[in-house]
Amino acid sequence: MKRDYHHGHLHRALLDAGRKLVAERGVDGFTLREVARQAGVSHAAPYHHFRDKAALIESLAVESFAALEKTLRDAHENSGTSPTERLCTLGLAYVRFALERPAEFTLMNRPELRSGHPERLEQAARAAFEVLIDSIRECQTAGLVVEDAPDSLALVCWSAMHGLAVLLLDGLSSQPANSPEQVESLARLVTGTLLQGLLTR
Amino acid sequence: MKRDYHHGHLHRALLDAGRKLVAERGVDGFTLREVARQAGVSHAAPYHHFRDKAALIESLAVESFAALEKTLRDAHENSGTSPTERLCTLGLAYVRFALERPAEFTLMNRPELRSGHPERLEQAARAAFEVLIDSIRECQTAGLVVEDAPDSLALVCWSAMHGLAVLLLDGLSSQPANSPEQVESLARLVTGTLLQGLLTR
DNA sequence: TGTACATCAGTGAACGCGCGTTCACTGATGTAC
DNA sequence: TGTACATCAGTGAACGCGCGTTCACTGATGTAC
Numbered sequence: 129m130k131r132d133y134h135h136g137h138l139h140r141a142l143l144d145a146g147r148k149l150v151a152e153r154g155v156d157g158f159t160l161r162e163v164a165r166q167a168g169v170s171h172a173a174p175y176h177h178f179r180d181k182a183a184l185i186e187s188l189a190v191e192s193f194a195a196l197e198k199t200l201r202d203a204h205e206n207s208g209t210s211p212t213e214r215l216c217t218l219g220l221a222y223v224r225f226a227l228e229r230p231a232e233f234t235l236m237n238r239p240e241l242r243s244g245h246p247e248r249l250e251q252a253a254r255a256a257f258e259v260l261i262d263s264i265r266e267c268q269t270a271g272l273v274v275e276d277a278p279d280s281l282a283l284v285c286w287s288a289m290h291g292l293a294v295l296l297l298d299g300l301s302s303q304p305a306n307s308p309e310q311v312e313s314l315a316r317l318v319t320g321t322l323l324q325g326l327l328t329r
Numbered sequence: 330m331k332r333d334y335h336h337g338h339l340h341r342a343l344l345d346a347g348r349k350l351v352a353e354r355g356v357d358g359f360t361l362r363e364v365a366r367q368a369g370v371s372h373a374a375p376y377h378h379f380r381d382k383a384a385l386i387e388s389l390a391v392e393s394f395a396a397l398e399k400t401l402r403d404a405h406e407n408s409g410t411s412p413t414e415r416l417c418t419l420g421l422a423y424v425r426f427a428l429e430r431p432a433e434f435t436l437m438n439r440p441e442l443r444s445g446h447p448e449r450l451e452q453a454a455r456a457a458f459e460v461l462i463d464s465i466r467e468c469q470t471a472g473l474v475v476e477d478a479p480d481s482l483a484l485v486c487w488s489a490m491h492g493l494a495v496l497l498l499d500g501l502s503s504q505p506a507n508s509p510e511q512v513e514s515l516a517r518l519v520t521g522t523l524l525q526g527l528l529t530r
Numbered sequence: 531t532g533t534a535c536a537t538c539a540g541t542g543a544a545c546g547c548g549c550g551t552t553c554a555c556t557g558a559t560g561t562a563c
Numbered sequence: 564t565g566t567a568c569a570t571c572a573g574t575g576a577a578c579g580c581g582c583g584t585t586c587a588c589t590g591a592t593g594t595a596c
Contacts, residue, residue: 135572156441159549170574172552177572181550237499240357276518283496284519288485291492295484298438317477318485325526336539360582371541373585378539382583 139177141167146188147232154231155238160184182243185235192229192236193252199225200259211267212323218263219289219319220312226293227311234297260285264326273326281326288322289315340378342368347389348433355432356439361385383444386436393430393437394453400426401460412468413524419464420490420520421513427494428512435498461486465527474527482527489523490516 135141145166150158160181161171178184203221207214226233235241242249260282267273273281292315336342346367351359361382362372379385404422408415427434436442443450461483468474474482493516 138572154441160551161549169572171550172575173573175551237495239499240355280515280518281522283493283515284489284522287492287496287519288489288523289492290496291488291490291494292484293492294438294495295488295491298440314481314484317481318488321482321485321526322489322523323526324528325522325524339539361584362582372583373542374540376584 135167135169135173138167138169138173141169142174142177142184143187143191146184147191150188150231150235151229155234155241158185158235180243182241186242186246186249188232189236189242190248190252192232193249193256196222196225196236197252197256197259200256204259204263210272211263211270212272212327215263215267215273215285216316216319216323218260219285219322220315222286222289223293223296223311223315227296230297233293237294257282257286267326272328274328284326285322288318292318336368336370336374339368339370339374342370343375343378343385344388344392347385348392351389351432351436352430356435356442359386359436381444383442387443387447387450389433390437390443391449391453393433394450394457397423397426397437398453398457398460401457405460405464411473412464412471413473413528416464416468416474416486417517417520417524419461420486420523421516423487423490424494424497424512424516428497431498434494438495458483458487468527473529475529485527486523489519493519 142163146158146163149163149166153162160174163184164171164174167173174184178187200218200221203217204214207217239246257279261278264273264278264281264285268275268278296311296314343364347359347364350364350367354363361375364385365372365375368374375385379388401419401422404418405415408418440447458480462479465474465479465482465486469476469479497512497515
């Protein structure tokens with residue numbers, strides 16, 4: 129069934145194989161040669177589509193941030209009525225995203241794996257961040273959240289959720305937080321506490 | 330001046346060289362051979378003191394967590410009068426610690442670099458975490474902070490500060506947060522917001 | 531104090547490893563006429 | 564429709580790399596008598 133010689137969609141196929149590979153073997157098991165292998169192509173073929181390994185990883189990360197953005201947007205749009213409720217949902221969605229694809233999440237956050245031209249990546253990351261900023265603006269417009277700079281407050285929220293995700297992934301929590309339910313309740317505790325701190329008084 | 334042949338304190342010397350090396354070249358530039366080189370010893374010598382590379386890294390991480398614990402204790406003891414003020418100081422100290430030794434901090438949080446027997450490491454990490462828990466208990470005793478489980482609340486705090494540190498180190502903040510002053514004020518914003526969320530109402 | 535010996539902490543050569551990357555190549559594709 | 568040719572996307576052999584680790588070894592140290 130497979131086209132002989134010319135592949136046709138190797139660029140895409142490499143990205144797909146790469147995403148699968150990183151999920152299966154983690155960031156450290158990720159090699160260009162194995163990506164090529166899994167895409168059914170010689171190990172030199174990828175060089176026609178990516179300058180080097182770092183470039184492939186960067187493209188993967190860009191796509192991952194786009195997926196994160198979509199996840200956050202969906203979560204935001206399909207959640208409860210109150211703006212603050214929606215903000216909390218965003219936090220939960222972030223942690224879930226991280227825990228559902230731990231290695232991919234790790235790869236997104238390892239700048240040293242990527243190539244030196246970070247514009248695309250930063251733009252994709254920024255786009256995901258904007259969802260959070262918008263949600264905070266919404267809360268402020270409704271008079272529910274203090275009137276600090278939205279992007280500063282967003283960074284506060286992002287820090288808390290990112291920290292929780294990273295701690296859970298690195299297994300440092302020293303908490304028996306392995307079951308999805310426990311993770312969920314921890315995430316709720318973090319978002320809840322944070323929200324209390326953000327509310328107008 | 331150097332003892333010929335027998336070194337005398339190679340175990341210690343390797344740890345010191347390792348700490349220096351990771352600071353200079355980062356986690357990726359860290360090789361056993363280079364550690365040996367910098368300790369002025371052949372590349373096989375370390376194997377008389379550490380089972381393998383992972384074991385050396387684990388020992389480094391254990392020491393780093395001990396240093397973190399000390400940093401946190403000092404910060405806690407030498408800070409303001411109110412328990413909540415002291416709690417915030419702890420948060421600032423954590424972020425400062427991370428930003429002052431970025432590579433070492435990264436190494437502390439990369440379980441995949443370490444050997445398979447994590448007891449010592451977990452104990453050291455736990456000891457640092459206890460400082461935070463104690464501080465929260467103090468706040469609760471003074472009736473200032475809500476009466477949730479102290480270790481859960483501590484994890485909330487840790488998440489927030491850890492997240493901020495990691496985001497700053499990975500340069501993902503999308504904020505121009507490079508000067509120490511900006512970092513400081515971001516950290517204050519995070520701790521402040523969090524504290525508001527923790528206060529009794 | 532001197533000698534015999536076990537133990538220990540170094541040395542330096544060697545191995546295997548799989549990787550990322552380059553290279554000259556070749557087969558396939560598309561286009562101009 | 565057929566032919567000539569440029570371009571492109573693959574192939575597979577090869578290179579260099581420095582690493583982690585092992586090994587047989589040897590010089591130094593400490594102890595028993």
